Amino acid sequence: MVTVTRIIDSKTEDLRALRSQVRAEYEGFRARKLALDMTRGKPSPEQLDLANALLALPGERDFFSQAKEDVRNYGGLQGLAEARALFAPMLGVTPDRIVIGNNASLAMMNDCIVWALLKGVPGGTAPWSQTPQPAFLCPVPGYDRHFMITEEYGFRLIPVPLNGNGPDMDKVEELAADPAVKGIWCIPKYSNPTGEIYSPETSQRLAAMRTGAPDFRIFWDNAYTVHHLTPRRHEVANILELCEKAENPDRAFVFASTSKVTFAGAGLAFFASSAANVRWYLGLAGKRTIGPDKVNQLRHVRFLKNEDGLLRHMDAHRALIAPKFDATIAALEARLGGTGVAKWTKPEGGYFISVDVVDGTARRIVELAKEAGVAITPAGATWPHGRDPYDRTLRLAPTYPSLGDVRAASEVVALCILLAAVEKQCESQEKKAAHES
Numbered sequence: 001m002v003t004v005t006r007i008i009d010s011k012t013e014d015l016r017a018l019r020s021q022v023r024a025e026y027e028g029f030r031a032r033k034l035a036l037d038m039t040r041g042k043p044s045p046e047q048l049d050l051a052n053a054l055l056a057l058p059g060e061r062d063f064f065s066q067a068k069e070d071v072r073n074y075g076g077l078q079g080l081a082e083a084r085a086l087f088a089p090m091l092g093v094t095p096d097r098i099v100i101g102n103n104a105s106l107a108m109m110n111d112c113i114v115w116a117l118l119k120g121v122p123g124g125t126a127p128w129s130q131t132p133q134p135a136f137l138c139p140v141p142g143y144d145r146h147f148m149i150t151e152e153y154g155f156r157l158i159p160v161p162l163n164g165n166g167p168d169m170d171k172v173e174e175l176a177a178d179p180a181v182k183g184i185w186c187i188p189k190y191s192n193p194t195g196e197i198y199s200p201e202t203s204q205r206l207a208a209m210r211t212g213a214p215d216f217r218i219f220w221d222n223a224y225t226v227h228h229l230t231p232r233r234h235e236v237a238n239i240l241e242l243c244e245k246a247e248n249p250d251r252a253f254v255f256a257s258t259s260k261v262t263f264a265g266a267g268l269a270f271f272a273s274s275a276a277n278v279r280w281y282l283g284l285a286g287k288r289t290i291g292p293d294k295v296n297q298l299r300h301v302r303f304l305k306n307e308d309g310l311l312r313h314m315d316a317h318r319a320l321i322a323p324k325f326d327a328t329i330a331a332l333e334a335r336l337g338g339t340g341v342a343k344w345t346k347p348e349g350g351y352f353i354s355v356d357v358v359d360g361t362a363r364r365i366v367e368l369a370k371e372a373g374v375a376i377t378p379a380g381a382t383w384p385h386g387r388d389p390y391d392r393t394l395r396l397a398p399t400y401p402s403l404g405d406v407r408a409a410s411e412v413v414a415l416c417i418l419l420a421a422v423e424k425q426c427e428s429q430e431k432k433a434a435h436e437s
């Protein structure tokens, strides 16, 4: 492996030599015709296997809930009482404030956006669609599928930088003063992709800030709330309580799911909020469906049993995936440590590592990696409309491939980051020299 120190300070001849060396190494990887994929944050087959007991539950004999409902039949719009009781602590609410949906919290978020546009939300005077050019705040880098929902329904997407403790709250407060700004996407714990954890102050300011829109909503997507990568189980503030205390009781919609607890395609999704918002949600959901899949709810209860069962299950996930995060970080450290060409996160939970590379090189890196047989998330995906104005952020998703593949893929990505940086630096020095001569 070529050893490099800060390349930005290197002389042109040294850089050219380095470029040749790194290119040669890159060609070596290309010749290996790898076929590796670090694009999407999916659980690996081994992680899914942890929940295989679900496949035999609830069994042919006992498909009745504690309240003696036959879970095979219609009804039970809000979800089984025992399932709500099991997941209430995970969302920080009482069981009467949760609605259990089917397998995708994204679908619940999508419903909330569409219903807000067509019908309005509690506290509003009109449906959001009657606001000319409604807008949504999008902390960046963020989750592409959040941005896609609000893009699809015609919101103006306003990026707001994340600062390590959540979004830049001075900016958020300034922007939220505009009555056209209807909400903000938040991933408060182990954020996708930066892994950051919102500070208590950020949460407090979100709950209490003055908003131009009386019906402003925080979409608090706590997708990774129990997805720890270290023994420390981080906590974030209880946004619903904070909103209530700040006399904005209906401001937050909370979402979560078991997609990365049990089965990504067959888990349970949750909506939690104030009493008024839960009534609103159920009123509209009741037109859309006669009831959710309660067989799945019952088998989740029988499988996970209680909060302790849930936490132990998540420990088993951690044992499988923490080494993959370590391997990725080790590869980045080994190749790029001290070079000054990249900064990466060391998340303590969640599913992603975010890497900031030399501005203007992220797309080139994705291309180079693809050529070498490693698929990574398209550059720009973490920004609204898929456009990163700095062409800077890469999102790595180490959970799905095997540990061996993660090691190999991370090595290639790190090399591509270096190659793109050296190429760029060489080019700019060559241009400068041509200009001066």
Ligand SMILES: Cc1ncc(COP(=O)(O)O)c(C=O)c1O
Residues within 6 Å of the ligand: 041, 103, 104, 105, 106, 107, 143, 187, 192, 221, 223, 256, 257, 258, 259, 264, 269
């Ligand atoms: C922040 C965040 N929210 C939601 C989801 C998807 O959740 P679900 O499977 O419940 O729709 C993901 C998946 O990657 C995610 O990263």
